[in-house]
Amino acid sequence: MILTGAEIxxxxxxEQQADTVFGYPGGAVLNIYDALYKYRDKIHHTMxxxxxxxxxxxxGYARATGKTGVVIATSGPGATNLVTGxxxxxxxxxxxxxxxxxxxxxxxGRDSFQEIYIAGITMPITKHxxxxxxxxxxxxxxxxxxxxAQEGRKGPVLxxxxxxxTAAKTEFERRPDPVRLAKxxxxxxxxxxxxxxxxxxxxxxIYFGGGVSASGAGECLRELTEKADIxxxxxxxxxxxxGYKEKHNLGLMGMHGCLSANRAVDEADVVIAVGTRFSDxxxxxxxxxxxxxxxxxxxxxxxxxxxxxxxxxxxxxxxKEILTRLNRLIQPAEHTGWMNRIAEWQKDDFQPxxxxxxxxxxxxxxxxxxxxxxDAIYVTDVGQHQMWAAQYLHHISxxxxxxxxxxxxxxxxxxxxxxxxxAFPQRPVVHITGDGSFHMxxxxxxxxxxYQLPVITVIMNNAVLGMVRQWQDAFYGRRFASSEPERxxxxxxxxxxxxxxxxxxxxxxxxRAAFAEAMQQNGPVWIDxxxxxxxKVLPMIPSGGTVRDTIMN
Numbered sequence: 001m002i003l004t005g006a007e008i009x010x011x012x013x014x015e016q017q018a019d020t021v022f023g024y025p026g027g028a029v030l031n032i033y034d035a036l037y038k039y040r041d042k043i044h045h046t047m048x049x050x051x052x053x054x055x056x057x058x059x060g061y062a063r064a065t066g067k068t069g070v071v072i073a074t075s076g077p078g079a080t081n082l083v084t085g086x087x088x089x090x091x092x093x094x095x096x097x098x099x100x101x102x103x104x105x106x107x108x109g110r111d112s113f114q115e116i117y118i119a120g121i122t123m124p125i126t127k128h129x130x131x132x133x134x135x136x137x138x139x140x141x142x143x144x145x146x147x148x149a150q151e152g153r154k155g156p157v158l159x160x161x162x163x164x165x166t167a168a169k170t171e172f173e174r175r176p177d178p179v180r181l182a183k184x185x186x187x188x189x190x191x192x193x194x195x196x197x198x199x200x201x202x203x204x205x206i207y208f209g210g211g212v213s214a215s216g217a218g219e220c221l222r223e224l225t226e227k228a229d230i231x232x233x234x235x236x237x238x239x240x241x242x243g244y245k246e247k248h249n250l251g252l253m254g255m256h257g258c259l260s261a262n263r264a265v266d267e268a269d270v271v272i273a274v275g276t277r278f279s280d281x282x283x284x285x286x287x288x289x290x291x292x293x294x295x296x297x298x299x300x301x302x303x304x305x306x307x308x309x310x311x312x313x314x315x316x317x318x319x320k321e322i323l324t325r326l327n328r329l330i331q332p333a334e335h336t337g338w339m340n341r342i343a344e345w346q347k348d349d350f351q352p353x354x355x356x357x358x359x360x361x362x363x364x365x366x367x368x369x370x371x372x373x374x375d376a377i378y379v380t381d382v383g384q385h386q387m388w389a390a391q392y393l394h395h396i397s398x399x400x401x402x403x404x405x406x407x408x409x410x411x412x413x414x415x416x417x418x419x420x421x422x423a424f425p426q427r428p429v430v431h432i433t434g435d436g437s438f439h440m441x442x443x444x445x446x447x448x449x450x451y452q453l454p455v456i457t458v459i460m461n462n463a464v465l466g467m468v469r470q471w472q473d474a475f476y477g478r479r480f481a482s483s484e485p486e487r488x489x490x491x492x493x494x495x496x497x498x499x500x501x502x503x504x505x506x507x508x509x510x511x512r513a514a515f516a517e518a519m520q521q522n523g524p525v526w527i528d529x530x531x532x533x534x535x536k537v538l539p540m541i542p543s544g545g546t547v548r549d550t551i552m553n
Contacts, residue, residue, distance in 0.1 A: 010035045010036060014039075014042060016142075020046070020070070020422060021045050021072055022046045024054055025047070026073070026101065028101030033072075049443040050441070053447065055073075056088065056409075060416025063399060064400075065424075066216075069096045070097050070099065074114070079101075086158065088404050092407070093155050095150050097149055102115065102116075104162050127148050130145065132161045186318065199329075201268075204272065206231070208232060208241065209275045209276025209277065220327060230272070237276075244396060259547070259550055260342055264342050270295075278308035295313070297309075357507055361531060363511075366394075368393070372430055374397075375428065376400070379403070380403045381412055381440075385433060414431055414457070415441060418447055421453045422453070432460070435461045445500055454522055454525070458515075459529055464480075464485070465483040468483040474540070491504070491526050495526040501525045538553065
């Protein structure tokens with residue numbers, strides 16, 4: 001059949017089972033939006049307040065579902081507004097296809113109105129990107145973009161399409177079977193050596209990250225922990241892979257991780273790093289990270305091997321496949337003495353103090369978990385609230401804690417929450433933010449209102465840039481340069497101005513009442529939680545430090 005380029009885009013989206021897209025219209029993509037209007041009964045489009053919000057929404061949709069998120073933006077500023085969202089997805093290995101319009105082919109290179117070379121701008125932050133020159137190539141390029149986004153280490157792909165290509169016509173043939181790229185060959189030469197090291201270990205620890213969740217390897221990881229009696233600590237990207245009450249779950253590790261988890265890694269004789277890249281927020285002092293241990297690294301990306309920490313044994317390939325094969329070689333074991341030793345260390349873990357008169361972050365988050373229920377999806381922005389959420393939320397399932405781990409994008413949360421709620425309208429979605437992050441993208445409230453998305457936003461409002469201020473307190477002699485903006489935003493009134501519901505709370509009883517009412521609303525709710533600016537995220541290991549440098553007060 002003969003279709004326009006814009007209609008081909010819609011058809012390929014349906015081929016790829018991408019029936020939900022996010023975006024913002026503009027001149028260069030008007031043909032695409034005209035096609036989306038024709039396909040509106042098959043493809044749901046959410047128009048956000050800003051293209052960055054659309055990119056974060058596509059990201060949140062992808063993280064919550066495991067599918068590829070799709071975002072559409074016009075040329076020029078529309079395309080450049082996607083950059084932060086694309087970079088966020090790239091750093092956290094989130095599958096996304098960004099479709100941008102551009103000026104018509106004869107106008108390219110002439111500094112035309114709203115012309116930008118978005119392929120060049122995004123080259124360092126995408127797995128691949130394309131500039132489509134001929135409509136005959138469009139369908140196959142889009143199919144390849146979806147395949148690249150999902151294959152191997154997942155990530156974003158950009159497809160830039162001039163306006164005349166979306167208007168041109170060509171023959172189109174549906175292909176229901178997805179494009180499959182050549183599967184990377186797993187490098188398992190040292191599989192038996194890895195198994196032997198684990199079987200001999202007396203103080204083993206598993207350190208796992210987002211690659212476990214991305215590969216769907218949670219059950220394989222659990223089998224390894226239980227079969228060989230190995231405790232496991234996780235990075236922020238892997239929250240929920242093991243339930244927070246599971247015997248072998250040591251909790252969060254790294255800069256703001258549990259003291260006992262960090263001690264366990266420091267004292268281990270074998271560390272099995274699974275689907276993780278030894279980030280500077282986790283490994284901290286890479287020269288002294290697990291220096292007593294034989295380190296085994298399992299990752300799908302060969303470029304991550306020995307990049308940040310030199311390892312002894314490496315296995316490259318899909319985490320689920322490798323763990324499945326490794327588990328066959330692992331002998332049942334018990335490490336009772338080691339587990340008891342860690343249990344003694346856990347008695348020294350940081351314990352926050354409750355209060356009935358003022359709001360404490362851990363009490364807020366405990367109440368959220370209780371009232372939102374086990375099916376909730378939690379989304380955060382970046383800052384102190386993000387770390388409190390990572391520490392105190394009752395993580396019980398993968399794909400239910402969405403946060404910007406690698407890029408650390410303030411303003412990520414509201415768009416991502418909209419994406420998650422669009423994907424799962426029946427599940428509670430709770431957006432946890434701070435007043436600093438929230439000011440960066442609160443405009444997406446209009447999106448939540450327009451589409452009647454009952455996202456609950458919990459604002460940890462200490463009237464400062466909390467994490468910046470905490471570092472200034474610890475390392476800069478309490479010189480609070482530009483971290484106390486003294487804003488006077490009335491979140492209740494602003495929420496009402498957008499058409500949302502607003503509450504303000506100063507103690508835990510007020511918060512519980514407000515959140516219970518928020519759960520009954522049919523639209524978005526903001527809960528302004530007044531937090532003391534002296535509240536800190538503890539414990540804390542300074543950059544470049546080790547567990548011996550942990551700050552506990």
